Structures are given as structure tokens and as C-alpha cells.
Amino acid sequence: MADGIDTILRRMKTGATQDLLGKKVRRLTDSSFVIETPAPGSRRGKTAVYTHDGAVNLLTGGVLGDVRYYEPHRLPKWNIEPNLLTVAGHRGGGSLARRLFPELSKDDHARRARDFAERAGRERREYGRALDAAIKRYGDVLGHHTSGIYNPDFPSRVKDILRAHLGRMNDLTHASIAHYEASGRRTPWRDSELKAIARPAGSMY
Numbered sequence: 001m002a003d004g005i006d007t008i009l010r011r012m013k014t015g016a017t018q019d020l021l022g023k024k025v026r027r028l029t030d031s032s033f034v035i036e037t038p039a040p041g042s043r044r045g046k047t048a049v050y051t052h053d054g055a056v057n058l059l060t061g062g063v064l065g066d067v068r069y070y071e072p073h074r075l076p077k078w079n080i081e082p083n084l085l086t087v088a089g090h091r092g093g094g095s096l097a098r099r100l101f102p103e104l105s106k107d108d109h110a111r112r113a114r115d116f117a118e119r120a121g122r123e124r125r126e127y128g129r130a131l132d133a134a135i136k137r138y139g140d141v142l143g144h145h146t147s148g149i150y151n152p153d154f155p156s157r158v159k160d161i162l163r164a165h166l167g168r169m170n171d172l173t174h175a176s177i178a179h180y181e182a183s184g185r186r187t188p189w190r191d192s193e194l195k196a197i198a199r200p201a202g203s204m205y
Contacts, residue, residue: 005021006052009055014027014028020059021059023058025055025059028049031051032052033049034047034050035047046081057171058070062168063171064171068100068101069084069171070085075096085171085175088181089181089189094183097178097179098182106183109182110183113177114194116176116179117194117198118197120197120199121197121198121199121200123168123172124198124199124200127165127169130158130161134154135151138151138154138155148163149163176194
């Protein structure tokens with residue numbers, strides 16, 4: 001599904017509007033979209049601007065497989081409308097996760113936290129392998145490297161691959177944190193064994 005939505009978004013012309021998976025999507029610029037999400041009990045929904053990847057995630061659930069992780073919310077003391085992944089690790093992350101996933105018990109949240117941590121660890125290892133291969137083929141960079149893509153002189157397709165790995169592992173890591181908090185664990189995620197699983201020793205990011 002994500003690949004199909006990705007293709008549709010790429011083919012949309014600037015200014016064009018299309019209904020996709022129950023949401024109204026308008027292409028704002030070459031790299032941004034305005035998406036209106038339905039509001040319960042209202043004819044009009046709320047709108048927000050998203051990058052291409054952000055739009056795909058909101059429409060399909062991305063690597064996490066559920067759009068609830070990416071939907072924006074109006075929350076006290078936030079000057080933006082964050083999604084669950086943004087709130088994870090901050091006050092209210094656990095309660096928001098419990099509200100968004102009422103079908104999950106505390107044990108379910110704990111299991112999902114571990115699953116996402118393990119997947120994040122695998123994604124980090126894949127990123128490391130892709131980066132090592134790029135360095136061997138295209139060369140290292142002297143001095144300060146560019147965050148994520150490491151070497152700004154890598155070909156665009158290589159940088160896209162590295163960014164994709166980083167995006168997926170970040171989403172998986174923050175989802176793990178959100179579910180860990182929702183499970184009612186008193187020890188912070190950063191001090192639990194899940195951090196070592198999600199961020200294996202020797203990983204750069």
C-alpha cells in the first residue's frame with residue numbers, strides 16, 4: 001500500500017487535490033502536501049502540512065503499520081500538534097498511547113515495545129551495512145560528517161537509502177518508547193534493556 005500511495009503522491013501536480021484513504025490531500029509544493037484528516041462529528045477536519053514521507057506515513061501507517069502513530073493531536077503545553085512519536089519520551093506519551101490504543105493491555109504494550117525495539121535494532125544494523133558499503137565504494141569524508149547521510153558527496157540514491165533506514169529506525173524507536181511508557185513501567189525507557197536492543201553497541205545513530 002505504501003508503495004502505491006508513494007507513486008500517487010509523486011505523480012500529483014502542484015495545486016492538485018485528491019481523496020486518498022479517507023483524507024483530502026493537496027500538493028502544496030514539490031516537497032510538501034496539505035492533508036485534511038476527518039474530525040469526529042464534524043464536516044470539516046483539521047489540516048496540516050507534511051513532507052512527502054510524512055504524508056505517506058500518515059496515509060498508510062508507514063513502517064509501524066498503523067496511522068494512529070502519525071495523526072496530529074492538540075495537547076496541553078504543546079505549541080504544535082504533535083503525533084504520538086513526537087510525544088514519546090515526554091510527559092503524556094504513555095497516556096496518549098493508551099488512549100490511542102484502547103484495545104491493548106499493559107502486557108500488550110510491553111510486548112509491542114520490545115518488538116519495535118528489536119526491529120529498530122535490525123534497521124540500525126541495516127543502516128550500518130549500507131553506510132559501510134557506500135564508504136567502500138565512494139570514499140570516506142574528512143572532518144565532520146553530515147548527520148545521517150554521512151558524506152554529502154554520496155550519490156542521491158545512496159543518500160535516499162540511508163535516509164530511509166534512519167527514518168524507519170527513528171519511528172520504530174519512538175514507538176517502542178511510547179508503548180513502554182504505556183505499559184506502566186516505572187524505569188525510563190533509556191534506562192531499560194530495550195535501549196540496548198534498539199541501539200546496538202557500535203551503532204553510529
